[in-house]
Amino acid sequence: MGKTITVHYDEKPLYNITIERDFGKLRQVLEEVALTGRKACIVTDSHVGAHYAEEVQAIVSQTASYVDTFTFPAGEASKTLDVIADLYEHLIQKHFDRKDFLIALGGGVVGDMTGYAAATYLRGIKVIQVPTSLLAMVDSSIGGKTGVDFRGYKNMVGAFHQPSAVYMNLATLQTLTEEQYYSGFGEIIKHGLIKDMDYFSLVQQNTEQLCKRDLDALEQVVYGSCEIKRKVVENDPKEQGERALLNFGHTLGHAIEKLKDFQLLHGECVAIGSVAAAFLSKSRGYLAKEEFRLIKDTFQQLRLPVSVKGVKPEDVVRVSKSDKKMNAGQIRFILLESLGHAVMMDDVSDQELLEAVCAVEGDPTC
Numbered sequence: 001m002g003k004t005i006t007v008h009y010d011e012k013p014l015y016n017i018t019i020e021r022d023f024g025k026l027r028q029v030l031e032e033v034a035l036t037g038r039k040a041c042i043v044t045d046s047h048v049g050a051h052y053a054e055e056v057q058a059i060v061s062q063t064a065s066y067v068d069t070f071t072f073p074a075g076e077a078s079k080t081l082d083v084i085a086d087l088y089e090h091l092i093q094k095h096f097d098r099k100d101f102l103i104a105l106g107g108g109v110v111g112d113m114t115g116y117a118a119a120t121y122l123r124g125i126k127v128i129q130v131p132t133s134l135l136a137m138v139d140s141s142i143g144g145k146t147g148v149d150f151r152g153y154k155n156m157v158g159a160f161h162q163p164s165a166v167y168m169n170l171a172t173l174q175t176l177t178e179e180q181y182y183s184g185f186g187e188i189i190k191h192g193l194i195k196d197m198d199y200f201s202l203v204q205q206n207t208e209q210l211c212k213r214d215l216d217a218l219e220q221v222v223y224g225s226c227e228i229k230r231k232v233v234e235n236d237p238k239e240q241g242e243r244a245l246l247n248f249g250h251t252l253g254h255a256i257e258k259l260k261d262f263q264l265l266h267g268e269c270v271a272i273g274s275v276a277a278a279f280l281s282k283s284r285g286y287l288a289k290e291e292f293r294l295i296k297d298t299f300q301q302l303r304l305p306v307s308v309k310g311v312k313p314e315d316v317v318r319v320s321k322s323d324k325k326m327n328a329g330q331i332r333f334i335l336l337e338s339l340g341h342a343v344m345m346d347d348v349s350d351q352e353l354l355e356a357v358c359a360v361e362g363d364p365t366c
């Protein structure tokens with residue numbers, strides 16, 4: 001049981017992604033990355049910490065010379081440089097040095113922040129990602145993107161910093177709220193749409209099992225998504241090209257996320273943004289009407305929203321254009337050239353964007 005994926009950099013093995021159903025192999029993974037005899041700080045949030053920090057701390061203490069847990073309030077509002085500064089302060093007080101470790105125990109916010117602190121504390125220390133949300137397992141814990149939000153701009157400050165290991169315990173998915181759980185499928189469906197229709201079909205055929213949080217189905221789907229992400233980040237670790245395809249659905253999705261003041265979850269906004277991007281692909285004649293319908297239906301089967309109320313389409317376009325996914329002032333937009341094949345386009349007009357947002361805003365006058 002269990003699966004391991006090795007992520008390479010410059011064709012050399014860089015780190016392993018371990019997919020298990022408990023924390024039973026965590027100690028072995030920690031030993032493999034030379035944590036034995038070093039200090040470790042588990043970074044977590046108030047929700048995840050309450051469920052798993054004690055168990056993980058007990059395992060880490062079997063091999064580390066010292067371990068403690070730094071907990072911050074759960075939620076996107078914590079993803080700030082102020083919280084990072086508190087973490088630096090904590091590490092300084094506990095005399096953490098360059099050979100010591102951070103362990104990110106939580107979802108995307110915890111992973112991104114811990115990664116960023118690890119990238120910058122003493123010019124870089126090791127980080128182990130222990131993602132506990134579906135979204136973090138299939139996306140944010142892999143590939144070394146780290147960062148924080150800055151004055152309302154999402155992930156505006158950050159660094160690439162690869163983890164030493166990624167350890168997933170699928171059983172942690174059982175304690176996610178319904179919204180958090182289904183939000184992860186925003187990225188999962190996206191992976192199929194941009195790269196692999198066989199994977200998309202696998203997800204579609206298993207929706208019933210996935211809604212029951214069946215661990216066999218989850219293992220297959222998490223493994224499949226991690227494999228897609230592995231291939232993309234190996235080819236393009238620093239997003240010079242192909243990796244930008246992972247931003248499908250994110251340009252408009254991020255704008256909606258911001259305009260809704262982070263009331264919607266990231267994966268929900270990715271779902272809405274993906275439907276808008278698929279609409280634009282249909283308008284250009286790349287996708288058939290039935291294919292667009294299939295995309296919408298699949299998001300809905302996994303209980304994700306495909307439209308949003310209470311945002312002005314003009315505002316979504318304006319905010320999208322202030323996002324960092326720009327190239328010399330021109331928005332860089334990811335479209336589907338066909339199902340399972342995404343392409344990056346620099347020639348998407350404001351009018352096309354507006355029409356795509358209107359399609360998910362449900363304004364009948366558009």
Ligand code: GLY
Nearest residue numbers: 139143145243246
């Ligand atoms: N979440 C997109 C990426 O890792 O590039």
